[in-house]
Amino acid sequence: MLLAGALMLALAAAALAEPPADAAPPEPIRGGTLTVGLPYDIDTLNVYSTAELGDVEAAVVEGLLVPDEHARYVPALATEVPTPQNGGIQLTGGGTAMRVVYHLRPGVKWHDGVAFTSADVKFTWETVRDPRFLAESKDGSQDVTSIDTPDDLTVVVNYRAISPAFASTLFTFGILPRHLLEGHDLNHDVYNQKPVGTGPFKVSEFRRGQYVVLDRNPFYWRRDERGGSLPYIDRVIFKIIPSSNTLGALIRAGEVLLAPRIPYMLAKQLQGARNIELVSGPSLGWIHLDFGLRPESRLRDPVLRRAIAQAVNRAALVKAAGGYPQPIGSPIVPLLEALHDASPEASAPAYDPDAANQALDAAGYRRGADGYRSKDGVSLNFWITTRSGEIDGEIGEQIIMAELKAIGIRVSADNKTGIAYREARYHGDFDLLYTRWVTAADPVYSVFYGSHGPLNGQGYASAQLDAALERMETSIEPAPRRDAASEVQRILAHDLPAVPLLNMVSIAAKTRRLKNFTINPTNMTDFAGIARWYLEPPAGSVP
Amino acid sequence: MSLQFLLRRLLGMVPLLLGISLLLFVIIHLAPGGPLDAYVDNPSVTKEALEQIKVAYGLDQPLPVQYLKWVKSMAQGVWGYSIRSGRPVTQEIAERLPATLLLGGTSLALSMALALPIGVVTAALRRTAWDHVLTFLSFAGISIPVFWLALMMQLLFAISLGWLPVAGYETIGAGGLTDRLAHLAMPAVVLSLATVAAWSRYLRASMVDALGQDYVRTAYAKGHSATGVLIKHALRNALLPVVTVVSMEMAGLISGAVITETVFAWPGIGRLFVESMDGRDYPVLMGLMMMGSAALVFSNLAADIVYALIDPRIRYD
Numbered sequence: 001m002l003l004a005g006a007l008m009l010a011l012a013a014a015a016l017a018e019p020p021a022d023a024a025p026p027e028p029i030r031g032g033t034l035t036v037g038l039p040y041d042i043d044t045l046n047v048y049s050t051a052e053l054g055d056v057e058a059a060v061v062e063g064l065l066v067p068d069e070h071a072r073y074v075p076a077l078a079t080e081v082p083t084p085q086n087g088g089i090q091l092t093g094g095g096t097a098m099r100v101v102y103h104l105r106p107g108v109k110w111h112d113g114v115a116f117t118s119a120d121v122k123f124t125w126e127t128v129r130d131p132r133f134l135a136e137s138k139d140g141s142q143d144v145t146s147i148d149t150p151d152d153l154t155v156v157v158n159y160r161a162i163s164p165a166f167a168s169t170l171f172t173f174g175i176l177p178r179h180l181l182e183g184h185d186l187n188h189d190v191y192n193q194k195p196v197g198t199g200p201f202k203v204s205e206f207r208r209g210q211y212v213v214l215d216r217n218p219f220y221w222r223r224d225e226r227g228g229s230l231p232y233i234d235r236v237i238f239k240i241i242p243s244s245n246t247l248g249a250l251i252r253a254g255e256v257l258l259a260p261r262i263p264y265m266l267a268k269q270l271q272g273a274r275n276i277e278l279v280s281g282p283s284l285g286w287i288h289l290d291f292g293l294r295p296e297s298r299l300r301d302p303v304l305r306r307a308i309a310q311a312v313n314r315a316a317l318v319k320a321a322g323g324y325p326q327p328i329g330s331p332i333v334p335l336l337e338a339l340h341d342a343s344p345e346a347s348a349p350a351y352d353p354d355a356a357n358q359a360l361d362a363a364g365y366r367r368g369a370d371g372y373r374s375k376d377g378v379s380l381n382f383w384i385t386t387r388s389g390e391i392d393g394e395i396g397e398q399i400i401m402a403e404l405k406a407i408g409i410r411v412s413a414d415n416k417t418g419i420a421y422r423e424a425r426y427h428g429d430f431d432l433l434y435t436r437w438v439t440a441a442d443p444v445y446s447v448f449y450g451s452h453g454p455l456n457g458q459g460y461a462s463a464q465l466d467a468a469l470e471r472m473e474t475s476i477e478p479a480p481r482r483d484a485a486s487e488v489q490r491i492l493a494h495d496l497p498a499v500p501l502l503n504m505v506s507i508a509a510k511t512r513r514l515k516n517f518t519i520n521p522t523n524m525t526d527f528a529g530i531a532r533w534y535l536e537p538p539a540g541s542v543p
Numbered sequence: 544m545s546l547q548f549l550l551r552r553l554l555g556m557v558p559l560l561l562g563i564s565l566l567l568f569v570i571i572h573l574a575p576g577g578p579l580d581a582y583v584d585n586p587s588v589t590k591e592a593l594e595q596i597k598v599a600y601g602l603d604q605p606l607p608v609q610y611l612k613w614v615k616s617m618a619q620g621v622w623g624y625s626i627r628s629g630r631p632v633t634q635e636i637a638e639r640l641p642a643t644l645l646l647g648g649t650s651l652a653l654s655m656a657l658a659l660p661i662g663v664v665t666a667a668l669r670r671t672a673w674d675h676v677l678t679f680l681s682f683a684g685i686s687i688p689v690f691w692l693a694l695m696m697q698l699l700f701a702i703s704l705g706w707l708p709v710a711g712y713e714t715i716g717a718g719g720l721t722d723r724l725a726h727l728a729m730p731a732v733v734l735s736l737a738t739v740a741a742w743s744r745y746l747r748a749s750m751v752d753a754l755g756q757d758y759v760r761t762a763y764a765k766g767h768s769a770t771g772v773l774i775k776h777a778l779r780n781a782l783l784p785v786v787t788v789v790s791m792e793m794a795g796l797i798s799g800a801v802i803t804e805t806v807f808a809w810p811g812i813g814r815l816f817v818e819s820m821d822g823r824d825y826p827v828l829m830g831l832m833m834m835g836s837a838a839l840v841f842s843n844l845a846a847d848i849v850y851a852l853i854d855p856r857i858r859y860d
Contacts, residue, residue, distance in 0.1 A: 131592040209810030242805045249709045418821025419576035
């Protein structure tokens with residue numbers, strides 16, 4: 001699963017999480033077909049193998065826990081979220097390791113009617129960690145030393161160390177059906193086309209490059225407040241629409257009733273369109289400008305990095321994005337209330353081009369006749385990279401290029417796509433990178449900024465930050481965790497390996513007839529909540 | 544045309560295709576990155592696990608060995624597995640072929656049906672108002688970007704008028720011939736527009752050239768009707784260069800049309816190719832490119848055969 005390495009949730013937050021009680025909503029309507037437009041071609045429907053976010057999978061496959069619309073974990077196939085208070089988390093090995101106990105929901109059945117048990121949970125771990133299984137995401141599978149299943153409804157997971165992030169990994173991604181997959185080669189199994197889960201919908205048809213049809217699971221375990229069966233909707237069709245212009249046209253024509261995570265540019269175009277509602281919700285994603293800190297790079301000069309940070313006007317970026325995203329100064333976004341530090345010392349410098357110009361003058365970067373600065377005969381000339389074809393990123397990049405030109409720095413675009421982009425990003429083959437991370441509720445920042453972070457392609461290394469990150473990411477107590485997070489933000493604001501710019505907002509375009517829809521800010525996608533959505537019949541139709 | 548000639552040409556294709564495959568293999572491996580990049584950056588994939596993945600796909604072998612293994616398995620009809628989806632390459636391609644052939648074939652037929660009369664008319668009525676109008680439209684057809692035209696057509700025919708579906712291959716669960724044609728209409732027209740324009744220009748130039756020849760004057764002198772001279776004497780001679788151009792396009796039929804497929808959400812080969820390229824899915828890429836190359840080589844042969852059929856002066860021994 002995309003960016004899975006970064007997805008974590010604080011135990012403290014999880015401990016508070018209980019399913020929210022709805023206040024007397026209108027009687028939901030049953031039936032109907034929901035047509036969804038997805039912008040990417042689906043590679044596989046196996047949550048562990050796919051390189052995309054699992055929109056379809058979230059309606060089909062369930063984990064033991066699931067993040068809700070407030071990015072808090074709530075129970076799914078487990079009956080409660082394990083915490084130290086309820087005895088679900090126990091320290092072992094003299095306080096160096098831990099054990100997590102899940103109690104499973106009784107009476108849950110797979111789509112084929114076979115009972116779901118603790119053996120499926122253990123099988124999932126064994127399958128995912130098996131080196132022969134070629135998975136995109138194996139997060140968390142190495143942290144577990146063994147799993148005991150004392151009975152059909154109890155799972156005891158023994159961890160190698162204290163792992164506050166346990167809830168965001170394999171047992172949340174999804175559970176695999178042992179009775180269908182044991183002894184199979186999961187790399188080439190039909191499961192990847194037609195996964196069998198315990199979720200509200202089951203896969204009826206998957207046509208590559210075209211669509212996936214899901215039909216209601218009549219045996220779904222979850223009930224609504226009135227004790228009625230869920231889900232309300234009968235059928236969901238995911239259409240694959242690779243062009244965002246076409247997606248816009250399909251939404252206008254009513255051929256697509258819901259499009260999650262649409263580009264800001266498309267949202268701008270759809271504002272005020274008839275029968276269409278734009279729903280925005282917080283996202284844990286943030287957009288940032290990264291510096292490539294190769295040994296020979298001039299960007300290793302902190303004066304230069306600071307000046308660049310001061311030259312970027314976040315208000316202009318927000319405006320270009322239709323006014324949707326929010327400016328930020330720290331990678332720990334405000335939505336993460338337990339960790340976010342709003343003080344100025346924990347925030348990257350604000351927009352101040354005059355200060356940037358003065359600092360560059362003072363540091364000896366002199367302007368030439370052409371307006372561009374140079375020092376020691378070398379002019380300030382950089383490349384900026386973003387993922388080509390992503391309209392929002394390309395527009396933001398243009399704005400940054402213009403703003404840096406204003407302080408005498410020449411920047412040219414060097415955009416890439418697919419593997420070429422990945423290569424540049426993770427191997428530090430860039431000067432400036434305009435990019436984003438999307439995470440779940442409590443990201444592990446060592447993967448991005450730790451000296452040996454696997455996603456740290458910048459070449460940034462700070463022993464001080466490593467120590468602060470270590471404290472933040474191995475603590476399960478709220479107060480020391482918050483202090484460590486604050487120190488992390490201060491070091492990042494001082495060192496400026498990257499400039500945090502915008503907190504993304506997730507926007508979905510949907511028909512007004514779709515009710516109970518909520519944005520899920522995590523990488524588990526909006527479809528984690530699909531069981532409660534319902535469709536009002538079109539105006540003028542006979543019920 | 545002798546059987547011997549055909550056999551010789553067919554045998555000659557073997558070393559040609561081998562050479563092409565070697566070239567393609569080298570080129571796709573020159574591009575930065577590889578199919579396992581997703582695993583390399585993943586903290587939870589251990590070094591040992593990565594080695595095992597490499598062995599599973601044969602990516603641990605030196606490139607020349609990888610190439611020879613690929614040739615050997617292709618010769619046995621085994622195209623390998625897609626790294627992206629884990630499914631056989633043949634299955635990945637076979638699923639996309641019907642949509643690709645339907646769109647490509649329709650647009651080819653449409654292009655020929657329009658380009659031939661336009662080319663002949665503009666040549667016969669050259670320097671008249673008809674010629675100027677059709678010439679203007681041809682240049683417009685060549686110049687209009689496909690994605691813009693597609694978008695405008697979607698706005699007009701699908702959203703404003705509601706006559707045609709915006710995009711897609713078929714109505715899910717409905718299907719039927721009318722439904723298929725409705726989905727096909729816009730992409731086929733968009734795809735053929737530039738071709739119609741280009742081909743009719745070729746034919747016009749070729750016709751103008753033929754109409755100035757002595758044999759045309761002779762035919763008129765012998766009292767043939769104007770239409771007869773145009774079709775029987777001039778067109779038949781003018782067609783040869785057009786056959787070359789069309790045969791090139793025939794190969795494109797099977798390689799898909801990325802932009803049109805993307806805008807109309809058409810499940811064709813072009814999109815599969817771009818996705819595979821983005822993910823460096825070597826087995827699928829090699830399969831697709833070899834198929835495209837083979838199509839090009841065969842359509843060249845087909846063009847040579849058609850030459851002989853049209854022009855009795857051309858003989859192959």
